[in-house]
Amino acid sequence: xxxxxxxxxxxxxxxxxxxxxxxxxxRADPVLLRAVRSMTRLTRPLAGRRFFPLWALLSHRGRxxxxxxxxxxxxxxxxxxxxIALPFGERTQWxxxxxxxxxxxxxxxxxxxxxxxxxxxxxxxxxxxxxxxxRWMLRAADVQSFIRLRPxxxxxxx
Numbered sequence: 001x002x003x004x005x006x007x008x009x010x011x012x013x014x015x016x017x018x019x020x021x022x023x024x025x026x027r028a029d030p031v032l033l034r035a036v037r038s039m040t041r042l043t044r045p046l047a048g049r050r051f052f053p054l055w056a057l058l059s060h061r062g063r064x065x066x067x068x069x070x071x072x073x074x075x076x077x078x079x080x081x082x083x084i085a086l087p088f089g090e091r092t093q094w095x096x097x098x099x100x101x102x103x104x105x106x107x108x109x110x111x112x113x114x115x116x117x118x119x120x121x122x123x124x125x126x127x128x129x130x131x132x133x134x135r136w137m138l139r140a141a142d143v144q145s146f147i148r149l150r151p152x153x154x155x156x157x158x
Contacts, residue, residue: 040072047072048107056108058084062093063100075108076129082106082115083129085138086145090120095147106149115149122146 048057056075061068071094076083086095098104103116126146127135 043072044070048110050110053109056082056106058094058098058104058106060094060097060104061101063097069094069097075106076134077108078129080129081117081148081150082108083121083126084147084149085126085130085143086147087141087143090145090147095120098147098149103152104149114152116152117148117150119148120145121148 043055044057047055054074055072057070058073059068059070073084086092099118099120103114103118106113106115123138123144123146126148130138
């Protein structure tokens with residue numbers, strides 16, 4: 001059982017993935033879905049590049065298939081970790097896969113960063129990571145879920 005920072009619980013198992021309790025099923029807005037699909041075609045080749053810091057390429061392994069997947073995501077870095085907005089909520093398959101695996105790899109600014117400690121957070125916790133204009137857009141799109149990832153700290157060899 002994983003507890004999110006919002007206080008609700010998420011059941012984690014290799015077979016089922018993450019099932020957030022007390023989270024109502026959210027219907028995808030068809031206009032937003034079309035916009036994301038068209039943006040994905042444009043951002044996938046650019047995501048993770050050194051000169052394109054707004055987008056990263058999140059690589060994860062499917063919890064059932066074992067297959068490698070890569071998803072372009074908008075990312076913001078803070079001292080507390082990396083924040084990714086979840087416009088379709090926490091029920092998307094890549095979120096289930098990342099939480100079930102306990103981490104992923106984020107290609108951001110031209111380098112691969114191993115991430116761990118995926119934590120689902122609310123807008124109040126993630127707001128500081130985003131500039132005012134992006135906070136306004138996230139509120140307008142009614143984005144209520146975010147995932148925070150922390151980089152894996154590799155100890156220095158003596």
